[in-house]
Amino acid sequence: MRQQLPKEIDPLRFAHSGLTLAGEIPVSEMPRLCEVLHDSSGVVIVNMQFDIDSTGTPYLNGQFAVTVNLLCERCMEPMAHSIKLSTMLAIIRHEGKIEGLAEQYEPWLLSDTKLVDPAEVVEDELILALPLVPKHDYPCLPDALWQAGEQEIEAEKPASPFAVLSALKSKK
């Protein structure tokens, strides 16, 4: 059986108590993520360790793993894409604290409400980890078609600096 994550936690209290959360979240429960996927299949395996570092910064060390279906922008067919990410998020209440953060952290800025849904931060991190232009990692279109596409892109390139220079010279 799937282990459900709680819907509401107080991340700061979790950090101060050094708590760990582990469970699974179906992709279908993450509407913002689903918007950029081909479909809503998949289950995210979530591990979250909350703690306070030696400088007193409360943080979340999160590991999230999932295989989602994206749409390949080359052949417009679905493609399975595995994400396995590990993230260090400093838990902060005020934007002013973002600047002083140690390098290994990304800020997790909490809103005014004390309790948050841990699935929200998992969803944010997964969206950031998606490729900008998803493509199969093999030539998924027949060569002829694909090469025709390349040539079109080639033709749209701006003129070379030399061509621009000689154009300028000839204007004199």
Ligand SMILES: [Zn+2]
């Ligand atoms: Zn493809």
